[in-house]
Amino acid sequence: MSVVVYPRALWVGCAALLLLLLAVVAHLMLAGRPLGLDEVMMGLADPPGTPPRLILQIQEFRLPRTVAGALAGACLAVSGALTQNVARNPLATPEILGVTAGASLGAVAVLVLAGGGHGGLSGAAAAVGLPLAAGAGAILFGGGVFLLAMRRGQDVLDSNRMVLVGLGATALATSLVTWMLTLGDVTNASQALTWMTGSLNGRDWAAVGPMVQVALPLLLVSAAAGRWLLLGAFDDNTARGLGLPLRQSRPLLLLLAVLLAAAGTVMAGPVAFVAMVCPLAARQLCGTVVPPMAATALLGAAFVVLADLVAGFLLPQALPVGVLTTVLGAPVLIALVFRAQRRTS
């Protein structure tokens, strides 16, 4: 098997890596009381004589949040690239696979039903129960959609059918979420809404550590799927003629997309637009037919880390990261509309 290397994609990948590094360092420096670069380095490297307070601040408070943001961004972006490829639709996102709505259902159920009175959810239920419920909801709905979209005796998984089934499942979960929001008191609803917007507030290693072990292998596996993605850009018959094992590749890619989206959503909540915009941006920057996986993942990671830095710490009022990605992502989408129009006219 030959490997195609696109020089431009390589450059873009390097630039994205640099951007991510800058974003991570900036995030560590500015997420809270501003620290100098030397202090961040000291806190990370932990040479003898480092003040324990600094180590605590960097390694226990700031690093988990930065890591969660970067990994969630990478997972969501790659999941978006896979979904767009399999559905052959640039607007397809993991949301239409039911993953996001399922995760929201799980999380909101915990927040509203177990939240009790004022003050909302805290303690063990928040640290362990919430991610667990979100993950369970995501896997349950994503997996359910996947299974329901299959038909016995059918040759290839029909992506259109999968999208339709996903929409049905999403409608079901979303309406239940909407209803649950009216059950508890407004504090619980506010907490639930923050989660549903996508937020990195209060991430610690207890929640982030296990997710790192889930997310990294998934990202590595998806890096190997590049060739399948390239062939998947053709129509079914051509792709099969070129040697794409559609019967295996399509379910596997979708399963990977579901798992990645679930991992990303558990870490940061359903941060909007990362999954849609990052693959498109990677594709346009690299000038390739399918977005290169590495560039997509790096762009996604940098996007979320930077957005969290701005939304959570640089704005006069702290907002969840999802608000900013939405408000930033929408103009990008509008710009893409105009670009596409200029090309056709």
Place this chain on the structure above:
Amino acid sequence: MATVAHPRAPLREDRRRRVPARGLLLAGALLALALLASVLIGGLESSLSDVWHAVMTPNGSVADVAIRELRWPRTVNGLVVGACLGIAGCLTQAHTRNPIADPGLLGIYAGAALAVVSGALVGGAALQAAPAQAVLAFIGALLACALVFAVGSASRHGVTTVTLVLAGAAVTALAGGLVSMIVLSNDSALDTLRFWQLGSIAVRGGMVPAMLPFLLAGLLLAAVNVPSLNALALGEETAASLGVDLRRSRTVGIAAIAVLAAVAVTLAGPIAFAGLLVPHLARWLVGLDYRWQLPSSAVLGAAVLLLADTAGRVVARPGELPVGVLLAVMGAPFFIYLARRRKLVSL
């Protein structure tokens, strides 16, 4: 215009020829049943003779008041909202040639939500009453739709499906982001939003007469639009060569969608799933010919909405479950069944 053969893919399940008239009749029967159930069933048990009494010789008894003042306006409201959503959904799927499109695509729900939330933020309690909310929702829905159309058609070639969908997604996201920004910082606005966005046909029945001119305008636009839809289903180029004025057809169709969906969101809040589900039901019943599909969507939309609303009164006695929740709980499994059963029709 000559009769245009509609693009019927050679489907196994379609070999059994569908008789459209029979399908429409079935939908009508379902609607009659739903109307009856909506008037009869509620917190108070009523019989047919109670209804007869309330209609012919009302004397202010509890049963009379329940039927005349509560259930009848609610039923009429459901009828209007369901029909609007059905037609708007059918037109949206026809113009985008996309079976997963629903009227929310044009930014209507997001625009309405933004207007309602902004009202709660700025106006306080005065703008949180149901009629004020309805007016705000109507204005927000139409503004969002106009913005989507402006962005989507900002080229010399006029509006195309793809740009419209993208513009709709962008405007929806932008409005959604602003809504979360507002409600995350203001608990009173959040309280307004969480109850408004459930969707209900119970509270704004009295607004129906005020919406009547818009309803009629929307229905008229939809009726004018029907003849070009079958040709559009063959693709834009084929439709143009068959003599369809693409730009005119698109503009009329989108105006119809905007007005009808705005009426629906005004009267009931966002009940998004109906616009997606109903056209699929209609196609299942009467096939692809839009001259049948569109009226069937209207009838089925009303029937489905009323049935869901009535079921909501029964399952959670003495309380009620909102119609939007019931619709999704009942409709989603059926929608999934339809998606699984049929070979998908590419519109």
